[in-house]
Amino acid sequence: MDMQPKKVGVLSCSGEAEAEGTICRNAVRLVMEKYRPDVVTTLCLPLYLAGDTGEREFAKKFPVISVDGCGKLCARRATEKYSGTVQDAIDLRALLEEWGVTEKLSRSHPGELEDKLAERLAAEIVKRIDAIIEDGKIVER
Template sequence: MADTKIGVLSCSGEECLGGTISRLATRKMMEKLRVGKTVTLCLPLYLAGGEGERSFAKAYPVITVDGCSKCCAKRATEKYSGKVSDTLVVSDILGEHAALSKVVSSKDLKNEHYQMVDKVADEICKKFDKILYEKGENK
């Protein structure tokens, strides 16, 4: 990858499964599926005024991964740094019933939940690859 950096800003919601899935899928994408090709941005730090996070999002493409239709990560990015390059909403992929369920702790996840993580991570990768393709770079 040339000079292209792509950030992923995931939901930090703790009140529903969609937030947990968004964080785990983002980590899987970064640590296993696109190792060394992307960075994550911290939503709580971003919201608290973290200039490094906000400056990165102004200068580089950012994919937001939101757990539910509130789209907190996308809205925050657009408020403080401008338009996002792409967005993914876990509840759109898994359905609202699943995403809004109350299983939230990673220690309580079952195999079906890890399959959800895999599905969302694959969707993040598709968006990542699309951005690279549009910039004329291969993954």
Template sequence: MSEKVKVVPCSGIGKVHGLLARELALKVANELCAEITETPCLAYIVTEDPEIKEKIANGKCVTIDGCPKMCAAKSVAHAGGTVAEELKILDILKYYRGIQPGDATALNDDGWKIVDETAIKVAERVQQVYEGEV
């Protein structure tokens, strides 16, 4: 059995983009790909917690960033992890122009629709990463 894929969202506190990233990661990791994924805490990655750093270094990661700063992807790479797939909420939202997904504290129905639809696509990519196709 392959090492679990790490799904790492940005923290993005205070912005709806960060909330979308977190909810998307949780939907993929806890529901759609629960057997093959785990979600390490970004704060532990940033602070280079030895246990998390070892997990990151020994597997492939899918990062989901809410803004152009790409904190999740940069932090995983800095910790020695392999970013197999780098997702950006801003790129995802291009397919949903004009839709307001909610605010920093709560998604509305449109926001949950974005999470649900995108999670299916992300789950397919995670499966490919897990199977070594990416």
């Protein structure tokens, strides 16, 4: 029987208090619904932190990419604490610096800029998912 996982887990931070957290959640939704719908699975970070045992099997079952809004890395740290090492990790605030984005982002009224950044982040996540597939860490359909 083939024990290779069939999905990549992509776990976003919950980041309600930070504009970057909302961008992360939106980017993960884009990846799940539009760009790699058959390949990605996710879970709710708060449920994970609340101690759901099924959810804590997550990183044991799937290679995980954590997607965090800032350097506090809540999704990455939660995964590594409760479930296992992450395969790859994104810190959006560090990425924004790398991309030279200096505009102030809105948490309460996200607009065109935040939408564009969610798309750009989604493309980055897709790139990393594809690298995991190319490495043979999941079974392709």
